[in-house]
Amino acid sequence: MAVKRPNPLLWxxxxxxxxxxxxxxxxxxxxxxxxxxxxxxxIRRLVFMLPILAALYVLLAVILDFSPTIVLLGLALGVYAGVYYSLIFSTHSVDSRVTRHGFPDEYASQVRHALKEAEKQRYNATWRDGQTPS
Structure with a gap:
């Protein structure tokens, strides 16, 4: 059975x-x-930041007439910092999102770990003749 995807508004x-x-x-x-x-x-974090960045651009570059170059550089620095901190807490954030949808705590991390381990075993069985590398 195929997994049901949300429509764009729900997404x-x-x-x-x-x-x-x-x-x-x-x-x-x-x-x-x-x-x-x-x-x-x-991508979800960037979608979250986009309206805030647009509002800041309109406020600073259009209404207050600051230099668009400076405003864009400042916004780019803000995106960099936002993505950086988002990546730092990505595992916790995604695990919390999955928990909010009814799965046990840290379930997504456990599933990712199990998938990675299964892929490692499949690779070793195929390319290492069942021997794990030392």
Whole structure:
């Protein structure tokens, strides 16, 4: 059975921290455990920051008439800092998101670890003749 994805409006709600209906539980788990989970996390944070950045640009560059170059450099620095701190707390943030959707604490991290271990064993069985590298 295919995992049911949320529509774009629900995804935006999810991206800014909202809880999806229970029918999307499996998709939330997939979102938190797919190989691209970290990229997805960063995209959600950027979507969260976009309206704030746009409002700051309008305020500083358009209304207060500051130099657009300086404003864009300042906003870029803000994006850098926001993504940096988002990455620092990404594991906790994603685990909390999964817990909010009804899974046990740290379940996403456990699933990612199990998937990584299974892939490592599959690789060793295929390329290392069952021997783990020393």
């Amino acid at each position: 935006l709600w999810y991206a800014v921290g909202g809880k999806l209906p229970d029918r999307y539980r499996e998709w939330v788990l997939h979102d938190a455990t797919a190989p691209t989970w970290l990229v997805r996390h960063v």
